[in-house]
Structures are given as structure tokens and as C-alpha cells.
Amino acid sequence: MDSKKIRVAITHGDTNGIGYELIFKAFSEPEMLEYCTPIIYGSPKVAAYYRKAMNLPAQFSIIQKAEDAEDGRINLLPAVDEEVKVDMGMPTQESGTAAIKALDRAMTDYRDELFDVLVTAPVNNQNAQFEGFQFKGHKEYIETCLGEGAKGLSILCGGDLRIASVTGKTPLKDVPAAITQELIIEKVKQMHTSLKRDFMITNPRIAVLALNPSNNGEESCGPEEASIIIPAIDQLAEQKIQAFGPYPADEFFGNGHFVEFDGIMTMYHDQATTP
Numbered sequence: 001m002d003s004k005k006i007r008v009a010i011t012h013g014d015t016n017g018i019g020y021e022l023i024f025k026a027f028s029e030p031e032m033l034e035y036c037t038p039i040i041y042g043s044p045k046v047a048a049y050y051r052k053a054m055n056l057p058a059q060f061s062i063i064q065k066a067e068d069a070e071d072g073r074i075n076l077l078p079a080v081d082e083e084v085k086v087d088m089g090m091p092t093q094e095s096g097t098a099a100i101k102a103l104d105r106a107m108t109d110y111r112d113e114l115f116d117v118l119v120t121a122p123v124n125n126q127n128a129q130f131e132g133f134q135f136k137g138h139k140e141y142i143e144t145c146l147g148e149g150a151k152g153l154s155i156l157c158g159g160d161l162r163i164a165s166v167t168g169k170t171p172l173k174d175v176p177a178a179i180t181q182e183l184i185i186e187k188v189k190q191m192h193t194s195l196k197r198d199f200m201i202t203n204p205r206i207a208v209l210a211l212n213p214s215n216n217g218e219e220s221c222g223p224e225e226a227s228i229i230i231p232a233i234d235q236l237a238e239q240k241i242q243a244f245g246p247y248p249a250d251e252f253f254g255n256g257h258f259v260e261f262d263g264i265m266t267m268y269h270d271q272a273t274t275p
Contacts, residue, residue, distance in 0.1 A: 005037045005071055006116045009109065011102040012042030013121025015084050016095040020050035022121060024058035027074050039069045039115055041079040041102040049086050066114035079105035096127035103138055107145040118142075153190040155263075156272060162199070163264040164191055165272040175268045176224060179211060184232035184265070191263045192241050204262040208233055208245035209252060211267045229267075 013019035023040060026032060040047070044062050051058050060074040069075040079102040084094060099121075106118060123138050143152050155164045166187050167178045188206055195204035208229060212222035229246045236243040247257065249266065253275050258264060266272040 006035070007039060007066075007069060007114070008036045008117050008119060009039050009041060009066070009106045009115040010119045011079075011099070011106050011121060012040060012046070013099050013102075014091055014095045014124050014127070015043065015046050015080075015098045016087050016090050016092060017122050017124065019099075019121030020047055021054060021056070024051060024054075024056040028057055033072050033074075037069055037071045038074055039063075039066055040074060040076045041106045042076060043080040043084055043098065043102075044076055044078055046080075046084055046086055046098075047076060053088075066109045066112075077105070091124040091127045093127050096124060099123045100138070100141070103141065107142065110145070151186075151190070153187060153194065155191065155194060160262075161258060161264070161275070162191075162195065162262065163266060163272045163275065165266045165269055167268050169269050172268065172270075176211065179224060179228055179267060181228050181232040181235065184208070184229060185235055188232075188236055188241065188243050188265050189239075191265060195263050199262070201262050203242065205242045205244065205260070206263045206265060207247055207252065207258065207261040208243050209249045209264065209266045209271055210246035212248075214248035214251060 010023055011019075012023070020042070023038075027038060032038075040060065044060075047058075047060060050056065058074065060076040061070070063069055063075045063077050066077060069077075080098045084098050085092075087095075100123075103120060103123075106115075109115060110118060120138060125138070139152055139154065143150060153164055154168070155162055164187065166184055167175050170178050188208065191206060192204055195201045195206075210222075210229065211224045225246050233243050233245060243265075244261075249271050252258060252264075258275070264272075
């Protein structure tokens with residue numbers, strides 16, 4: 001790319017949601033345009049509607065292709081051609097379809113390496129289901145677009161806390177059966193790569209949480225810990241990845257041990273989202 005600034009593609013998300021409010025408020029700070037060059041994949045008419053309705057001091061320039069994006073301004077690329085009715089706060093199939101069309105256009109440009117990073121405004125997965133698009137959510141759609149079996153890893157970030165889950169949104173009753181050595185190793189290696197590449201941490205330390213709680217303050221060691229989690233951590237160590245544990249979740253967060261690590265891999269959804 002010719003531009004030295006990072007080009008950030010931003011899809012507008014559900015057009016009845018908070019996407020445009022988030023985007024315009026973020027770039028109301030002048031220094032934001034010093035950090036990056038935004039390319040908004042959306043609808044000029046919907047963007048103008050939100051700007052007026054919410055009295056947002058936003059100025060954007062319409063471009064027809066990502067190559068035309070210029071530094072120092074908000075570039076808006078029309079990704080939705082038809083009229084879209086706006087009904088704030090009321091997700092509809094029409095607003096969900098508009099979200100996916102913007103994402104689809106962005107992924108086309110991603111394949112051509114026209115931007116550096118993709119940010120997606122919120123999408124309501126329930127109304128983003130229509131003929132030709134039958135995915136659990138836009139994360140799964142992006143994985144399909146990447147091809148070659150590439151998988152994403154959802155990392156929740158807050159300050160220095162970076163936390164992910166081995167089994168994602170798997171129902172709790174199915175979690176023990178879903179946990180395998182191979183899956184733990186795969187997810188920890190994904191986090192390790194991200195911490196080095198995206199957070200520029202040279203030699204990240206990753207904590208791996210236990211599935212089961214501790215027994216009267218003793219180290220947690222149920223059947224899953226003994227036969228699956230501990231062997232997985234040992235294999236990661238053999239691959240020169242600093243993974244430690246398994247730590248019982250309540251004591252790990254309650255006693256503040258999380259501050260000693262660059263990343264945390266939990267076993268299931270609520271272990272990750274609650275802290």
C-alpha cells in the first residue's frame with residue numbers, strides 16, 4: 001500500500017443499531033485521523049440520516065473504491081445500493097441484510113489487500129439470516145471467506161486483560177465433551193500468535209484455566225484437568241510456548257493472579273465473559 005497510515009475498514013453493522021453513532025463519535029476526536037485512515041463500508045443516505053438525527057458533527061467523503069481512500073478524512077464507500085428504512089433500535093431483516101452486504105463488500109476488498117484491519121460495527125445475528133447466508137454470525141462468515149480452514153479467535157480486551165475461550169458459546173452441558181487436548185493447543189497457539197503480532201508482546205505468558213473448581217483450596221485436578229488440560233499445557237511447553245496452569249477460575253481472578261499474565265485461556269464462555 002502507498003499510505004503509511006494503517007487503513008481501517010469499518011462495516012456499518014445493523015443499520016438500526018449503534019454503528020454510525022459509534023463510528024462518528026469515535027472520529028469526532030481529531031487525533032483519530034492521525035492514527036489511521038478509515039474506510040466506512042455502508043450507506044451514504046443512512047449515514048447522513050444518523051448524522052442529522054443525532055446531531056453528530058461528522059463530515060465524510062464518498063468514494064467509489066477503497067483505492068481512492070485519502071488520509072485525513074472519513075472515507076465512506078457505498079456498499080448498499082438500495083434504499084434502507086431506518087427505525088432506530090428495531091432490528092429487522094432489512095437492517096440485518098444491509099449489515100451483511102457491507103461486510104461482504106469489505107471481505108471482497110480484503111482479498112485484494114486494500115486495507116490492513118477490519119472492524120465490524122454490531123450485528124444482530126438473529127436478523128442477519130436470509131437465503132444464501134446461513135451462518136451463526138458474522139465471525140463464522142469471515143472464517144468462511146478466509147478459506148483454507150482458517151479459524152478466528154474471539155479475544156475480549158479490557159486494559160491489560162486479554163481473555164479467550166476454548167469452547168466459545170457451546171452449551172454448558174456439552175462443554176466437558178468438547179474440550180480436547182488438540183483444541184486447547186490450537187486455541188492457545190492462536191492467542192500466542194495474536195499477542196505477539198497484534199499486541200507486540202515478545203514472549204507472552206498465557207494462563208490456562210481449569211474446568212473444575214478447586215477442592216478446599218487445593219489445586220484443581222478433576223478428570224479433565226488430569227487427562228486433557230495438563231497434558232495440553234505440557235505439549236505447549238515442548239513447543240516453547242509459555243502456558244501455565246490449570247488455575248481454578250474463582251481463585252485466579254479473586255486473588256488477582258491475572259495481572260501476572262499477558263493472556264488468559266478459559267474453558268467456557270462464562271469463565272471468559274464474567275471477569
